[in-house]
Amino acid sequence: xxxxxxxxxxxxxxxxxxHFVKFLQGxxxxxxxxxxxxxxxxxxxxxxxxxxxxxxxxxxxxxxxVDDCKPGNAxxxxxxxxxxxxxxxxxxxxxxxxxxxxSNSRNHRMEQDVPLLVPEINxxxxxxxxxxxxxxxxxxxxxxxxxxxxxxxxxxxxxxKQFGITRLITTTMQAISGAGYPGVPSMDIxxxxxxxxxxxxEKMQEETQKILGxxxxxxxxxxxxxxxxxxxxxxxxxxxxxxxxVEFSSKPSIADLRHAIDxxxxxxxxxxLPSAPPRPVIYMEEANRPQPRKDAERExxxxxxxxRLRPCxxxxxxxxxxxxxxxxxxxxxxVLNAELMxxxxxxx
Ligand code: NAP
Numbered sequence: 001x002x003x004x005x006x007x008x009x010x011x012x013x014x015x016x017x018x019h020f021v022k023f024l025q026g027x028x029x030x031x032x033x034x035x036x037x038x039x040x041x042x043x044x045x046x047x048x049x050x051x052x053x054x055x056x057x058x059x060x061x062x063x064x065x066v067d068d069c070k071p072g073n074a075x076x077x078x079x080x081x082x083x084x085x086x087x088x089x090x091x092x093x094x095x096x097x098x099x100x101x102x103s104n105s106r107n108h109r110m111e112q113d114v115p116l117l118v119p120e121i122n123x124x125x126x127x128x129x130x131x132x133x134x135x136x137x138x139x140x141x142x143x144x145x146x147x148x149x150x151x152x153x154x155x156x157x158x159x160x161k162q163f164g165i166t167r168l169i170t171t172t173m174q175a176i177s178g179a180g181y182p183g184v185p186s187m188d189i190x191x192x193x194x195x196x197x198x199x200x201x202e203k204m205q206e207e208t209q210k211i212l213g214x215x216x217x218x219x220x221x222x223x224x225x226x227x228x229x230x231x232x233x234x235x236x237x238x239x240x241x242x243x244x245x246v247e248f249s250s251k252p253s254i255a256d257l258r259h260a261i262d263x264x265x266x267x268x269x270x271x272x273l274p275s276a277p278p279r280p281v282i283y284m285e286e287a288n289r290p291q292p293r294k295d296a297e298r299e300x301x302x303x304x305x306x307x308r309l310r311p312c313x314x315x316x317x318x319x320x321x322x323x324x325x326x327x328x329x330x331x332x333x334x335v336l337n338a339e340l341m342x343x344x345x346x347x348x
Contacts, residue, residue: 004029004030004031005029005030005031005075005077005342005347006030006031006033006034006075006076006077007024007030007031007032007033007034007075007077007078007079007338008032008033008034008035008036008074008075008077008078008079009021009032009034009035009036009078009079009080009081010036010069010078010079010080010081010082010087010090010091010094010101011036011037011069011080011081011082011083011087011105012035012036012037012046012050012066012081013035013037013038013041013046013049013050013066014037014050014081014083014180015053015081015177015180015181015326016081016104016180016326016330016331017035017037017050017081018050018052018053018054019054019081019326019327019330019331020079020081020331020334020335021035021058021061022054022058022331023275023327023331023332023335024079024331024335025058025060027274027335028274029274029339029342030077030335030338032060032061033064033075034064034067034073034074034075034078035061035064035066035067036066036067036068036069036074036078037049037050037066037067037068037069038068038069038083038086039068041066042066042067042068043065043066044065044066045062045063045064045065045066046061046062046063046064046065046066047062047063049066053181069082069086069090069094070093071093071094071096071097071098071099074094074099076098076099076100076140076347077099077100077102077338077347078094078099078100078101078102079102079103079104079331079334079335079338080101080102080103080104080105080334081104081105081330081331082103082105083105084105084106084107087103087105087106087107087108088107088108091103091105091107091108091142092142094140095136095138095140095141095142096136096137096138096139096140097139097140098138098139098140099140100140100141100143100338100341100346100347101140101141101142101143102143102144102145102334102335102337102338102341103142103143103144103145103334104144104145104330104331104333104334105144106144106147106203108142108144109144109146109147109203109207109210110206110207110210112218112219112220113128113131113132113135113136113218113219114128114132114142114143114144115128115129115143115144116144116145116146116207116210116211116220117143117144117145117337117340118145118146118151118154118155118158118211118333119266119267119268119273119276119336119337119339119340120155120158120264120266120267120268120269120276120280120281121154121155121158121161121211121212121266122211122212122213122215123266123267123340123344124215125215125220126143126340126341126344126346127215128215128218128219128220129141129143129346131218141346143337143341145330145333145334145337146207146211146329146333147200147203147204147207147329148174148178148240148323148325148326148329148330149172149174149178149200149204149229149231149240149242149325149329150203150204150207150208150211151304151323151328151329151333152240152241152242152304152321152322152323152325152328152329153170153204153208153229153242153244153321154207154208154211154212155280155281155303155304155321155323155328156242156244156281156304156306156319156321157208157212157244157246158264158266158280158281159257159260159261159263159264159281160246160248160252160257160260160261161212162260163248163249163250163251163252163256163257163260164248164249164250165212165223165225165246165247165248165249166225166226166247166248166249167225167226167227167246167247167315168208168225168226168227168228168244168245168246168247168315169228169229169230169244169245169246169314169315170204170227170228170229170230170242170243170244170245171229171230171231171232171242171243172200172204172229172230172231172232172240172241172242173232173234173236173240173241173242173243174197174200174231174232174233174234174236174240174325175234175236175237175238175239175240175292175325176189176233176235176236176237177237177238177325177326178233178240178325178326178329179197179233184233189233189234189235190235191235192235193232193233193234193235194232194233194234195230195232196231196232196233197231197232197233200229200231201229201230201231204227204229204231205227205228205229206222208223208227208229209222209223209225209227210222210223212225236292236293237292238292238296238297238324238325238326239292239293239295239296239322239323239324239325240292240322240323240325240329241290241291241292241320241321241322242320242321242322243318243319243320243321244318244319244320244321245312245314245315245317245318246312246315246316246317246318246319247315247316248316248317251316254309254310254311254317257309257317258283258309261281261283261306261309262283264279264280264281265279265280266280267340267343268280268336268339268340271340271343273336273339273340273343274339275300275302275332275335275336275339276302276336276339277299277300277302277303278299279299279303280302280303280304281303281304281305281306282298282299282303282304282305282306283305283306283307283309284305284306284307285307286307287307287308289305289307290305290306290307290320290321290322291322292322295322296322296323296324297324300327300332301323301324301326301327301328301332302324302327302328302332302336303323303328304321304322304323304328305321305322305323306319306320306321306322307319307320308320
């Protein structure tokens, strides 16, 4: 029987923090024992420190006392849902003090020595960690997961990477839950589309190149593809949809691409990691799928769904992809990252 690992959450009272609490309920390896938040919440019972937004609040943590986010009492493994305004210093302080910080915040994603991990795509980017610890003098480490729309795009592209991606154009239709709580005012979003999400297009472009890039000793060489993103907020509650046009150097046939998608499996599946979907990328044959309301929660929200693969008159092919933005795009992504790290012996 495997020893259970105690874990904590930095930013446990926020929207993403609550998703971590929910996702970790009943986890076979990880025991949620510690909750951290700001001075406003520290010292209060969890149930009194936040307003729960995700249905019935788990009783197992309701009575835990929230701690402040300073190293001292927290378990070694911490999931971070810290406010981006303070995440840089707080996450670094915990890594310095020997903690493994598996972060959902954007702050460290693009730093040269920090893995931006999607376990099905770039597990080898974890090899950055020894260099990160050496150059920063850390006993601990920081590993990040991507922005919620980037993970949908890169999961959709993962089976196709072998054909040499040279250019791609993507347009997102992003759910309002991606803006946190209370998020976008209802008067702005109901019956409307907002064609701007601050810094989102830049994040999608650079994160995609890093995730699909190659490990080169002490850094990641970004994918040498031109990536253009258009990001939109739409009146959907959960589930980010992205449409993609893509050009390949090796000019695969549609049958080649379908075979690659249908047979795509990676380390999380081979190792049967607890949060890994058996099929990480699922092709839907129906002409009108995937759809966020019908499909985002399938496979516990951990898979990417693809449909409508067809020739593109401008580039080579086009398709649609969908994923759950607060599960595969946030809490579930970070938990799967930690499971991969545990399977690599990095939490021993
Ligand atoms: P949020 O609801 O505002 O929660 C922020 C958390 O940070 C709260 O627990 C808050 O504690 C804590 N915090 C704030 N200032 C602090 C301080 N000075 N010291 C210690 N803790 C502090 O934010 P969120 O929407 O959950 O987002 C959290 C992170 O995830 C952000 O970096 C965001 O960019 C990223 N993200 C969010 C989503 C999403 O769907 N919302 C998706 C992907 C990524 P108090 O309650 O005590 O203030």
